[in-house]
Amino acid sequence: MLTPRRAASRGATPALLAGIRAALVTLSVALTGVLAVMGFVSVRFARRIVTPASRVADTRILGLDTAAQTITLANTPDTRLPGRYGLFTTGTASYVKLGSVLAEDGDSVKRKLLTHIGPSSSISSDAAFSGWYYSGPEELHLPYSPELIGSAVGPCPAWLFPAGESTDTWVIQIHGRGTNRRECLRAVPLFHAAGITSLVVSYRNDGEAPRSRTGTYALGATEWRDVDAAVGFARRRGAKRVVLMGWSMGGAIALQVALNSAHRDLIAGLVLESPVIDWRTVLDYQTKLLKLPHAVTDLAIGALSSDWATPVTRTGGAIPFDRLDVVSRAGELRHPILILHSDDDGFVPSDASHDLVVRRPDLVEMQVFEVARHTKLWNYDQERWNDSIRSWLERHDLIPAAAAADN
Structure with a gap:
């Protein structure tokens, strides 16, 4: 790339010089923006790692047959698993136990209910699948x-x-x-x-x-x-x-x-x-799941392992990833x-x-x-x-x- 002085020595026009300056400014602003976004995403990711998570709905209830005591769920890698599981729900029941898979297609999975649900029950369609099974x-x-x-x-x-x-x-x-x-x-x-x-x-x-x-x-x-x-x-x-x-x-x-x-x-x-x-292996895997750049993992771990970043990560102290x-x-x-x-x-x-x-x-x-x-x-x-x-x-x-x- 020509510097303004070399461009001038070769007869560059003022318009060309102005264009070069504008391009450099644009690149600088763009780079600053990318770094700012990367830093923001990394901080958000770092905070997510150390913040105790509340249970979130990850399962959709598509149907409930109280006569047959079956439940139909959206088909996911979890809901189609063989075996016994639990389902956190809201409404008449807060937690129900699930038995074996009875039927499955591309969109849904029907399972046996191991917790009795009465005909007058009302349960939200949003639920959370769980391996706990025992609730107490x-x-x-x-x-x-x-x-x-x-x-x-x-x-x-x-x-x-x-x-x-x-x-x-x-x-x-x-x-x-x-x-x-x-x-x-x-x-x-x-x-x-x-x-x-x-x-x-x-x-x-x-x-x-x-x-x-x-x-x-x-x-x-x-x-x-x-x-x-x-x-x-x-x-x-x-x-x-x-x-x-x-x-x-x-x-x-x-x-x-x-x-x-x-x-x-x-x-x-x-x-x-x-x-x-x-933890480094886990966090690298998680960034891939979230389709985030690998650099996000490095920046997040760097922030979490540094005392200077604790006001931002809110950890109160550096996390010793080498010891972990x-x-x-x-x-x-x-x-x-x-x-x-x-x-x-x-x-x-x-x-x-x-x-x-x-x-x-x-x-x-x-x-x-x-x-x-x-x-x-x-x-x-x-x-x-x-x-x-x-x-x-x-x-x-x-x-x-x-x-x-x-x-």
Whole structure:
């Protein structure tokens, strides 16, 4: 490109010089605009990552047959999954249980209702599909007690399901991002049958436990302390072996407990369901789903990991992504780990789970599912899910002798 001086020396006209100047100004303004838009999108994405999510409607109810007790839903990768699920609704019922798929076409899926809906019921067409299945601890028909776990942010509610016989082996269940402890109830009957006491916990900013000063997630970097307090609670109640089971972001939290806890001697192993092993992998995947440029991931992670950006991201402190990357920290792991992950997860890709197995085949075992989607492996194939966990517990001598004899 000719500079104004060189253009003039070659006889450029004033009109040409003016055109060059105008083009440079236009390019500068355009570049500034692109950078501003990219920065705005990155900040929005960063805030979305750390802001506790409320449940949003992702499913459309197309029809309800109260005589046949069936429900017709819009056809999506979730609604056509085999197995048992739940549906958050509004109207006469706030939550209904779904059974098997009865019919399917390109637009709709008809499923059996496992919650009775009366003929006078009125339910909104907007709903949210869920893998929870159980909506409360009473539905398990097992003895339990509400507990409060003291932590740095205040008392965190928990449910304690004692084993049928006195035991010193416990499992601590840790739910994922944007959910609460009800997500973990599916696993309680399995551990109860294995003679293991279950403690289903909450942690800061999950809507049940106390709110931190900022009210935002730290993606496991601070939440692990609340779960570590639960490990201490279990120790004071007589636990001598603790299994940590984490779902999705709960997996990231469980791994941070295993790496950082003062009670590491008590931890006997980890069971991770659809876990976050490395947040960078997850966030890169999410930007692709949203059809955003890869640079958005880098800018968002850069902002979240920097103290100077906390007034914008509202995190209250830098998030240590290097510490949360357990693939790169695989050499520090000391406990056996079972990973259950679907290769078509659709939210948390299984890549980092596979990478961790490659890095630590001596400690990490993985059961690979297909079709099951994110945190819905129990729903999709309960028998395989149960067998995978129970056989892993047996191989690591984590089933109390009395329970092992009964089976």
